Amino acid sequence: MSAEKIKTEEKSLNFLEEIVENDLASGKYTSIMTRFPPEPNGYLHIGHAKSICLNFGLALKYGGRTNLRFDDTNPVKEDIEYVDSIKEDVKWLGFEWANELYASDYFETLYEYAVKLIKKGLAYVDDSSPEEIAAQKGTPTEPGKGNEYRNRSVEENLDLFARMRAGDFKDGEKVLRAKVDLASPNMHMRDPLMYRIKHADHHRTGNAWCIYPMYDFAHGQSDSIEHITHSICTVEFIPHRELYDWFIEKLEIFPSHQYEFARLNMTYTVMSKRKLLELVNDKIVDGWSDPRMPTIAALRRRGYTPESIRLFCDKIGVQKRENLIDLSLLEFCVREDLNKNATRRMAVLDPIKLIITNYPDGHVEELSGENNPEAENGGGSRPIPFSKELWIEREDFMEDPPKKFFRLGVGLTVRLKYAYIVKCTGFKKDEDGNVTEVYAEYISESRSGADSSKINVKGTIHWVSVQHALTAEVRLYDRLFKVEDPSNEEGDFKEYINPDSLQVLQKVYIEPALAAAFPGERYQFLRKGYFCVDENSTKEKLVFNRTVGLKDTWAKEAKKG
C-alpha cells in the first residue's frame, strides 16, 4: 500500500499536465503544440522563465512541439533589440523552438478573417472617439449602449475597412469592432476593438500596414493558425477567454484552447515590465542586465545557471492562486547546482596580513588544492603557493574571541586550508586601534596530506600568499528592495529600494590559479560564496560578481550574541 502510494505521489501532476494527459488519453489530440508568445517590448524576466519552462516543458514531456511567437501587433512599443534578447534568453535557458514566428506574419490572414466577420455581420467600423466608445461601453453594473455606426451595412463596412487599410484615415479616426453583446457582464464582450489605425513603422512589416490588430484579434487567431492545442497564459486573461472562443467559433477555424496559470511573484523584487523599465530609465540600476534585476539577462550575468533556473521553475509548481515565492528558494536552487559544479578557489575579500613568524624568509612551497570536493577525484587539483606572509580575512581574527569562535585569536589554532595548522601568537594595531597584522607560528609536521601532528583544530580558514596574490574587483549584491513585496506597499515602489544592494570591493586578493579566469566562468570562493567572472572582466582587470553567498550558520550564531 505505502509503496504504491509513494509511487503515485511521485507522479503527481500539475493541473496543466493533467489537462494534457486527459486530452491525449481521450484522443482529443494525438500530439500537442504549445507556444511561448512574448511581446518584444522588454527583456524577459524570471516570471517569463516560468512560462517558458511550462510551455516548452509540457511539449517536451508529452512529445509535442513549441513555437516561439512574437506578439508584435503594436509597432510603437516594440523593437528588434527585444526580439534578439528574447531569442538569446530562451536559447540560453536550454530550449529549442520548433518555429520562430511573428503575429505580424499573419497580418494578411488576419485581415481576411476580419473581412469574413464583416461579411457575416459580426464586425463594423466605428467612427467614435476612444472616450465615446468607453462611455458607450457602460460599466460593470450597467449595460453598454449602441451607436448609429453599429448598424452600418455590410457593404459600407467592407468599403470603410478597405479604406482604413489603404490609409484614407488618420490615426484614431476609425476602428473596427466586433459586434458581440453590449450588455454582456463580461466587459470584453461589449463589442471589443479588433483593429485600430496607426501610421507607424513596424519592426518587421515596415510601412506595409497602417492598421494593426488588437491583442484579442491576433493572439487566438495566431494560436489557431499554428494549430496550438494548449494556449497557456496568465490569469489576467481569464476574462478574455470567452472572446477568444467567440472569434474562433465565428471564424470557423482550428479550435485552440486557452488555459491560465498564476504569474510568478518573488520576494524583494518587482516583476512588471513597466516597473523594471522604470528602474532602467531612472538609472536606479545599470541597464536591463544589472545583476540585481530579476531579468534572465541579469541572472545570467550574476552567475545563475540555466539548470538552476529550470530547477526553480520546477520547484515553484503551478496553480491559479496568487503567490509570492521566497527569494531563498531561487538561491537554494543555484547553490544546489553550483555546489556540485563550481570550481573552488581562494579569495580574500577583506584582507589583513598574517605573518608566520617561524616560517623561513623568502621560502615558497607549492601546495596542492582539489578543485571540487563534490566531484569525482576532487575534480583534479591546482597548485597553490605558500609563503611566510599571507592575506587572510579580517573577520577571521578577533582580538577578543567569544567561546565558540573557531578562528584566529591570540592562543587559538586553526588550519590554513590545504596547508599548515598555525597558532596565533599576537597582533599589531595602528594608532586608531585597527588591527594591521596578525602573527602566528606554524606546526611544520601538520602539512595538509602529511599531517603527523595529531593536533585537532575546529576551524579552517582560507588565505592567499601575499607575494603571489592577484588583485581583483568584486561586486557584492544584495536584494534590490528592503521590503518583501514592494509593489504592495504604500506609495511609489521605488521608495523601498535597498540602498546597499551593491557593494564594490576594489582590492580583493585572489590566488594565482585565477589569472586565466574568463568572462562567464563560475567559481566558489571558499567559505565566501559563488562568484561569476563579469562580462566586462579582462586579464588586466578581473571582475567578479557574487552570485550568492554560502549558507552561513556562524553569521546567524554571531548575530544571536
Add this chain to the structure above:
RNA sequence: UGCCCGAUAGUAUAACGGUAGUACGACAGUUUUUGGUACUGUUUGUCGUGGUUCGAAUCCAUGUCGGGCAACCA
C-alpha cells in the same frame, strides 16, 4: 458592489470522498581540512458557519478575505 478567478504550515505545492504529505525556510544535532556539502530529527497547516455522508481539504449552500475585469496595451 455586476461578472470572473482563487483560498491547505512562514512561503510554495500534493492529497481527485478514506491516516493531511513534500520542498524551501526556521530550529536542534551528527559528520567535516569550506561554520559549505551530506545526513538525522523538531516545529508550524485545511479561511468561518451550516449541510450531504459511516467518513469532507475534497461535494453543496452561505459568509469572509485576496486577486482580476470598464487601454485605439499585451
